[in-house]
Amino acid sequence: MASTALPLTGDPGASPAMEDAPQELSWWRDFLGRNGARTFLIGLFLFTLIAGAALAAPLITEHDPSRNNITARLRPPFWNKDGGGSTEFVLGTDGLGRDMLSRMLFGMRVSLVLAVAGLLLSMALGVTIGLISGLVGGRIDMILMRLVDLQLAFPYIVLAMAIVAATKTSIGILIILLGLAGWVYFARVVRGVVLQEMQKDYVKAAQVLGASRWRIGLRYVLPNVMPAIAIIATLQLPGLIIFEATLSFLGLGIQPPTPSLGGMMLDGSQYIASAWWVITLPGLAILLVTMSLNIMSDGLRQLLDPRLQTV
Amino acid sequence: MLQNLVLIVVIVLAVFILMRLTAGDPARMSTPVFASDEILQTYREQFGTDKPLTAQLWDFVSGLPKGDFGTSFRYQEPVFSLIWQRVPETLLLAFTALVLALVFALIVGIAGARWPGSWIDRFGIAASTFGQSAPTFWIGLMLVLIFSVNLGWFPAVGFTGWKSLVLPAIAVALAVMPADLRVIRASMMDALNQDYIRTARAFGVSEARITLFYALRNAALPLVTVVGIDLGYLLGGTIVTEVVFNYPGVGQLAIDSVNARDYPVIQAITILTAMVFVFVNLVIDLLYMALDPRIRIEA
Numbered sequence: 091m092a093s094t095a096l097p098l099t100g101d102p103g104a105s106p107a108m109e110d111a112p113q114e115l116s117w118w119r120d121f122l123g124r125n126g127a128r129t130f131l132i133g134l135f136l137f138t139l140i141a142g143a144a145l146a147a148p149l150i151t152e153h154d155p156s157r158n159n160i161t162a163r164l165r166p167p168f169w170n171k172d173g174g175g176s177t178e179f180v181l182g183t184d185g186l187g188r189d190m191l192s193r194m195l196f197g198m199r200v201s202l203v204l205a206v207a208g209l210l211l212s213m214a215l216g217v218t219i220g221l222i223s224g225l226v227g228g229r230i231d232m233i234l235m236r237l238v239d240l241q242l243a244f245p246y247i248v249l250a251m252a253i254v255a256a257t258k259t260s261i262g263i264l265i266i267l268l269g270l271a272g273w274v275y276f277a278r279v280v281r282g283v284v285l286q287e288m289q290k291d292y293v294k295a296a297q298v299l300g301a302s303r304w305r306i307g308l309r310y311v312l313p314n315v316m317p318a319i320a321i322i323a324t325l326q327l328p329g330l331i332i333f334e335a336t337l338s339f340l341g342l343g344i345q346p347p348t349p350s351l352g353g354m355m356l357d358g359s360q361y362i363a364s365a366w367w368v369i370t371l372p373g374l375a376i377l378l379v380t381m382s383l384n385i386m387s388d389g390l391r392q393l394l395d396p397r398l399q400t401v
Numbered sequence: 402m403l404q405n406l407v408l409i410v411v412i413v414l415a416v417f418i419l420m421r422l423t424a425g426d427p428a429r430m431s432t433p434v435f436a437s438d439e440i441l442q443t444y445r446e447q448f449g450t451d452k453p454l455t456a457q458l459w460d461f462v463s464g465l466p467k468g469d470f471g472t473s474f475r476y477q478e479p480v481f482s483l484i485w486q487r488v489p490e491t492l493l494l495a496f497t498a499l500v501l502a503l504v505f506a507l508i509v510g511i512a513g514a515r516w517p518g519s520w521i522d523r524f525g526i527a528a529s530t531f532g533q534s535a536p537t538f539w540i541g542l543m544l545v546l547i548f549s550v551n552l553g554w555f556p557a558v559g560f561t562g563w564k565s566l567v568l569p570a571i572a573v574a575l576a577v578m579p580a581d582l583r584v585i586r587a588s589m590m591d592a593l594n595q596d597y598i599r600t601a602r603a604f605g606v607s608e609a610r611i612t613l614f615y616a617l618r619n620a621a622l623p624l625v626t627v628v629g630i631d632l633g634y635l636l637g638g639t640i641v642t643e644v645v646f647n648y649p650g651v652g653q654l655a656i657d658s659v660n661a662r663d664y665p666v667i668q669a670i671t672i673l674t675a676m677v678f679v680f681v682n683l684v685i686d687l688l689y690m691a692l693d694p695r696i697r698i699e700a
Binding site: 245248255341380381 | 408416419420530531533534535537538539543633635636637640644659662664667678
């Protein structure tokens, strides 16, 4: 699709130094030569950098992300020396004098863990439903796919708000909400691939040999669904990160003592006229992580889906 | 049609049961902590939450056909009029955003399909990557920061005229635009590669006419589909954006009601959203038939 026009994909084989690489590295060279490989690696590198920083948060910053410091409220980032910025608080402080950098790192940690948990849940749900839909067919397939259509078009945030209003906000509820947000894409694509694969000769051969429908589905068809699952997973993760941030920004997600990127921006919105960094930086962090994932999924799509290579 | 009715019934039941079974006591929420049992009881009688659940459900369902969605716990006003007052503002915002997104997506999408890799194509891809990667509420906050706080061109909050509409509409439009742009660009590219376009060229039809008349006509169907899908994003994005801009619409009311545990209002908003959704999808199905004769013959 549009991805080929991204300037990020380098010209394969453009580097002359690769010519005399040792034999063991030839698979690596082949990989680099494939369409989308470099895009994928750039995205992966960026994402690993951010996720690594978030996971290693306690090593990077010595500030406690939830310790208030009334004497150091709303300090700007270090480059603004005139406004009182210093390298003590590299990215400044928020309205309660808490260190922005450590809050962002710990918040990113929470965001990523929640989004990945939600992703795994929606993957499990979606793949199961997609398999059932594709293998069983008939009326059950129709009902399940109607459900998928419905959720695709219905503003999920309204539903999420109703659920949060009815239950207390907790990490568990949040993960369930995130899981319910993403399953449809998995279900739809898995069903499509299953239907496609079921027409192929190897499935017919397995049927002749007496394999049951479920055995065919799980042993033979599922492995062929894996590339599609990987692509959707990288496509879904940024959406879930944004959704979690949105819920937290609305006050429906992560609750105050725990740092979260959305919650930071909710706090920061009251200082919008005086302290730009409190709302800007957490959003930039989200933008960075979602963009790296989008780049990654662009590359992955080109790598795994040969049909797109001709576009 | 039947499926859609079933859908509304399911949503009504699910929302009602979810609200009543798992939530706290609204009487406790609206009285001081030290309120005596008698006071709590009068509140419950007033809210109708003292009756058994089935009776409450019946009260609720029997009121729906009359447009009676119950009474707000917080405002002590009929829920329907509470929401209805705010519908025009929300519709105005959603509609403006949709128009903005479509105009941008059409211009940039058509130009991008016509001249792939050109600066306008690259600009479109960059803009849609941004719209897709940044949270809508953050885009809203950034717009406020730049255009209200620093430049002072537009008001930051509230609704005081067309100027208040500009920033929220841009924020919502950026959430919807990427999907539109991608669909328009792809279907235009597809249409431009068809044989009948080559034939038209051979006949000496002008390029402008080919692009804007022959190709666009055939790219219209996917566009209608994507507008249908937009609806969900549009309403979702509007809710979040209304909160950012303190814009007096239904989304703002929804969030306030969630925080105040004002169930009748949330219930009504959810159900009304489902109805709007069903209605718009019906319109889209009809539009399909109008646009594509093949579907008309099948049906």
